[in-house]
Amino acid sequence: MKKNLFYLFALICSMSLFTACSDDDDPVYPIEEELAGTYKGTLDIELDGTPMANGMPKNITIAKAGNNIISLELKDFNFMEMxxxxxxxxxxxLKQNGTSYTFAGSQELNLSGIGKCNVDVAGTINNGKAEANLNIDVLQLGQAVKVVYKGTKLTGSESSEAKITAFTIDSELVTEQPVIDEATGTITFKVRDTATNDDLKALKPIFTISEKATVTPASGVAQDFSGGKAVIYTVISENGTVKAYEVSIAGSQSELKFSFEEWETVPGTFLTNEYYSPLPTDLLATSAPGAAYLKLFKVTDLPVFQTDDKKEGESAIKLVTMDTSDKANALVPAITSGSVFTGKFVLNTGDRIASSKFGIAYDKRPVYFRGWYKYTPGAKYIDGSKATKPEEVIEKPDIVDECAIQAVLYEAVDADGKEVILTGHDINTSDYRVAIARLEDGTAKAEYTYFDIPFTFLTGKAYETSKTYKLAIVCSSSKDGDSFMGAGGSTLILDELEVIGESVAAE
Structure with missing residues (x-):
C-alpha cells in the first residue's frame, strides 16, 4: 500500500515537472492584448502564376490558440465566381523579433467544391498591421493558388453599414430613375427607346453611401450600360463589411412629348379673330378656335398664346381664362377657359361642351405624365353655368380658381365596334376610361413647378393588348371651365409636357 502511494506521488510530481518545463520552454506573447482581432484589408490572388484578383477587400481574424500560437481565419474565400x-x-x-511578430503554419483542409488542399501560411504582424502569404495546393486539380493579404487591425467600434443610400442618373435619356433593391443587391432603371449604345456608354450615376464607407467605382464617373451590360459597385464599410450592387437597365420606354416650340398663325376672317395654334395640329388642339368666333360679339381677347416665359427651349404655352360675362347669352359663354388637349376642336354651337374631342391613338401602356407649370388664379370667380344673360352670372368671392392638368387613357372602340370619343361631358366620368394621371394640386404656383404623376389604373381595369386605346391630355386654366365656371385672368403656363409609356407584348 505504501509502495502504491509512493508511485502515485512520483507520477504526480513528474507530470507537474513536465508541465512546468513546457511552460518555461514556450514563450508567452501578448496575443489577446495586442495581436488578436479582426483585420481589414485586401487580397491579391494568383492561380498557377496568373493574376486572378487584385485588391479584393477582405477581413481576416486572428485569435489566440496557445501561449505562442495563433489561429488565422479567412471566411467566404472566393474567386472566379467560386x-x-x-x-x-x-x-x-509565433516568433518575436523586436516589436514585430512572424508566424507560420501548415494544415490540410477540405475546401468547398475542390476537396482536400494543403495550405501553408507565413506572415508578420507589426503595430496593428498584418501581412500573410498563403499557398494553397489544390490536390485534385493539380493547381496552386497563391494569396497575398495585407490589412490593418480594427478597434471594434467601426461601423458595419455598407449601403448605397441614394442613386440617380441626371440624364434626359433616363425615363425612370434607379430603384435600389437592398434585398437582392440590384439597382435598375429605364431609358428612352431612342437611346443609342453611345448614349448608354456615357451615363454618369451620382450616388451616396453609408457614412465612413468607401465604394468603387466612384460616384460621377461615366459607366457603360450599353448592350445589356451591368456595372458592379462594391461598397466597403468602415469595419470591412462588403456589399456589392449590380446596376443595369431594366427596360426602355417611349415618350410622347410636347414642348410648344412651333406654332402656326390661323388668319382671321369676317367671322373670326386671328389666333395661334401649337404644332402639330394633328395631335394638339386648343379652345382658341371657339373663342375666335366671339369676334361676332366684339370680343377680341384670346384664351391661348405662345409665350417666351418658358422652362426650356424658346417658348411655352399660356392659357388664360376669359371673362365674357358682360356679353353672356345663348351663344356667348360667361367664361371661356384657356385649354390645350390632345384631340380636335370641332365647334358645336348647340353643345359647346361637346366641341372638344379628346384623345389621340396610343399603342403603349402609359406609365408617367410629366411636365412643368406655373399658375396664377384670377381675382373674381364666377359661375356662369346657367347664364344666358349677364344678370344670371353668379359671383362667388369665397372660391379661388384652380387649374386642371391630367392625362386619361381610354378604350377607343366600344363593344359594337364603334369609335369612342370622349368630350367635356364625360372625360372625367366615362366607363371607357382605363387609367388616369391627374395633378391634385391646382393652386397658385408663382414659379415653374415640376410634376411627375404615375398613371393609376381604375378599379377593375387593366391594359389589354387586344384592345385599342386613345390618350387624352387635357389642361385648362380653370378646372371647372368646361362648366363655364372660373375666374377671368386665371393664367396657366405649361412647358415640356410628356407621357412616358411602355410597349407591351401580346400574350
Whole structure:
C-alpha cells in the first residue's frame, strides 16, 4: 500500500515537472492584448502564376490558440465566381523579433467544391498591421493558388453599414430613375427607346453611401450600360463589411412629348379673330378656335398664346381664362377657359361642351405624365353655368380658381365596334376610361413647378393588348371651365409636357 502511494506521488510530481518545463520552454506573447482581432484589408490572388484578383477587400481574424500560437481565419474565400468556404489555420507558431511578430503554419483542409488542399501560411504582424502569404495546393486539380493579404487591425467600434443610400442618373435619356433593391443587391432603371449604345456608354450615376464607407467605382464617373451590360459597385464599410450592387437597365420606354416650340398663325376672317395654334395640329388642339368666333360679339381677347416665359427651349404655352360675362347669352359663354388637349376642336354651337374631342391613338401602356407649370388664379370667380344673360352670372368671392392638368387613357372602340370619343361631358366620368394621371394640386404656383404623376389604373381595369386605346391630355386654366365656371385672368403656363409609356407584348 505504501509502495502504491509512493508511485502515485512520483507520477504526480513528474507530470507537474513536465508541465512546468513546457511552460518555461514556450514563450508567452501578448496575443489577446495586442495581436488578436479582426483585420481589414485586401487580397491579391494568383492561380498557377496568373493574376486572378487584385485588391479584393477582405477581413481576416486572428485569435489566440496557445501561449505562442495563433489561429488565422479567412471566411467566404472566393474567386472566379467560386466560393471555397472558410480557410482556418488552427496552429500558426509565433516568433518575436523586436516589436514585430512572424508566424507560420501548415494544415490540410477540405475546401468547398475542390476537396482536400494543403495550405501553408507565413506572415508578420507589426503595430496593428498584418501581412500573410498563403499557398494553397489544390490536390485534385493539380493547381496552386497563391494569396497575398495585407490589412490593418480594427478597434471594434467601426461601423458595419455598407449601403448605397441614394442613386440617380441626371440624364434626359433616363425615363425612370434607379430603384435600389437592398434585398437582392440590384439597382435598375429605364431609358428612352431612342437611346443609342453611345448614349448608354456615357451615363454618369451620382450616388451616396453609408457614412465612413468607401465604394468603387466612384460616384460621377461615366459607366457603360450599353448592350445589356451591368456595372458592379462594391461598397466597403468602415469595419470591412462588403456589399456589392449590380446596376443595369431594366427596360426602355417611349415618350410622347410636347414642348410648344412651333406654332402656326390661323388668319382671321369676317367671322373670326386671328389666333395661334401649337404644332402639330394633328395631335394638339386648343379652345382658341371657339373663342375666335366671339369676334361676332366684339370680343377680341384670346384664351391661348405662345409665350417666351418658358422652362426650356424658346417658348411655352399660356392659357388664360376669359371673362365674357358682360356679353353672356345663348351663344356667348360667361367664361371661356384657356385649354390645350390632345384631340380636335370641332365647334358645336348647340353643345359647346361637346366641341372638344379628346384623345389621340396610343399603342403603349402609359406609365408617367410629366411636365412643368406655373399658375396664377384670377381675382373674381364666377359661375356662369346657367347664364344666358349677364344678370344670371353668379359671383362667388369665397372660391379661388384652380387649374386642371391630367392625362386619361381610354378604350377607343366600344363593344359594337364603334369609335369612342370622349368630350367635356364625360372625360372625367366615362366607363371607357382605363387609367388616369391627374395633378391634385391646382393652386397658385408663382414659379415653374415640376410634376411627375404615375398613371393609376381604375378599379377593375387593366391594359389589354387586344384592345385599342386613345390618350387624352387635357389642361385648362380653370378646372371647372368646361362648366363655364372660373375666374377671368386665371393664367396657366405649361412647358415640356410628356407621357412616358411602355410597349407591351401580346400574350
Amino acid at each position: 466560393n471555397l468556404g472558410t480557410i482556418k489555420l488552427e496552429k500558426c507558431v
